[in-house]
Amino acid sequence: MTVRHLVIVGSEDPSTTDELAAVLRDTCTVRTAYSTPEVLDRLEPDVDVVLVDPGLGEDSVETVRDAVAGRELDCQFGVLSTGTDDRTDDDIQVSVAASERDFRERVEQLATRARYRKTLEEYYELVQASAELHAEDLPAQRDQVQRRLEALGRRLDDAAAPLDAEALFRAVLDDG
Amino acid sequence: MTMGDDGHEVLADATSVLLLTPAVRDAGASAAATLFEQGSKPHDRVVAVTVSQSAERWVQAWKRHAGPLTEISCIDVDDGTRSARTADGGCATMPVEQVASPSDLETLGRTVSNVLERASDDDERVGLAVHSVTDLLHHVDEPTVFKFVYTLGEVVRRTDGTVYFHLDAGAHGTETVNTFAAACDAIVELDGDVTVREQSNW
Structure with a gap:
């Protein structure tokens, strides 16, 4: 796409x-x-x-x-x-x-750098939600979030692929 | 420290590994040395990223557990406060790159990338040990450190290397440990026993 x-x-x-x-x-x-x-x-x-x-x-x-x-x-x-x-x-x-x-x-x-940054931000937010569900021992909801994480992880791989190492770090860590 | 065949298989497939150790002095370096030694994937060079502990001290701990054959380099992140706080050694007798601020993760990331690129040009497979995520979290907020850890794992994957991120599990809440587990492919927990799990089974 x-x-x-x-x-x-x-x-x-x-x-x-x-x-x-x-x-x-x-x-x-x-x-x-x-x-x-x-x-x-x-x-x-x-x-x-x-x-x-x-x-x-x-x-x-x-x-x-x-x-x-x-x-x-x-x-x-x-x-x-x-x-x-x-x-x-x-x-x-x-x-x-x-x-x-x-x-x-x-x-x-x-x-492309912006896309990687945004997708990683989305991934982090979902990871936090998953970590909370893990801590609260809610395995069913966590499995659901885990599946979304796996799908998002694939999007993240695609977003990272065109970028070299310097561009990846610049994308996520440079705040102007 | 020994682990079963399952653990070896998990680590053979993993690029980024979260290493959870108790807050025992030198536990991170010792564990990383043993894991690199026992691992099925050979590494030509080990690169340590040291923050609160000096590069020299990390190498001393490493040498007590690892064989003499692996080449060692260090990236020492020191904002100048360490020597005033502790007296655990000065410059080490191995290649050491300096990064001035533990808050500047972009510079740290680029420095690590350059070291990996040079090693790759020399056909060396690198094992990287970040000591430690706990130290970085003293200087930078959790979302930023998470993105650094995830992105560094991606960069190391491209070189067919391995990276161990050391986290002092006792210094953080369960949610923080779970968050960083999600940034890695596998988790090694040292708490008397050695437990190795894939990220999906965490």
Whole structure:
């Protein structure tokens, strides 16, 4: 089953924003935003990737990054850049000067990290429920949860497969 | 410390193992050494991740139980408070990588990955011993440590290695023990006897 990722593209220039959104729409569902408050409005738990243009305004990158951390969202964060020579951390830099294919692949990479992070969070919550049932000695309910855990474990394997070790740790442990 | 054939079979199939030991000094290192020695899967190198205990002390405990043939490396996680708190040794005479903060699990994860990658390039199969999850839980919240443990197990699986996560069972409630059991393939419990169980039978 192909999963359509949900991406926010936030940039002050509507034509640039819409062009980037058009590149992504074959594989992703895209929400566009033309200001920092609009980006914040669109930030919801089902978002996988939020891309922010520093040109949105002073502190736009920090404001959105803080909102992602403050709301405990599991999406991945990217900074739109015009090249690879600026001082932005390479890991969150998303070059708009790249080819359409490279741009799509970069966003896909961030979305895949978000998918692993979200699935592991879901797995942890279910593990906690199972641990409580174990402690309360409720075997029938625990068996039910165990089956759901096994199914979720398979989804987690699929989510982890495309990511290398560094990306896996970054996905789950980097809180901006 | 001995275990039955069933235990050997379970451990032969397991990548990530939760090692539950009582709070006896050096129990984790001793148990890991014995399990790696007795295991049916040979390891060319053992890498210890040490947090509250120094790398040197861990290796001393290891050498009392393991043969001399296995190569040893350490990743020592020390925020600088250990030497003021305990006097259990300084730098060890084996390769030691340093990680400055036990709170920075992303850096620890990447450091372990780099060590595993280098070993893999040298065709070495690695046995990893994390000593300990209990120590990490003194610095980082449980959900984050769980995700670190699960993800490290996934990374080790890709190298065909084995990782033992040591947890001092007496220091935690039943729910925490059960939670970390769910992050691993198998659980070894040392409490006088040795009990080995698959995660699904925990």
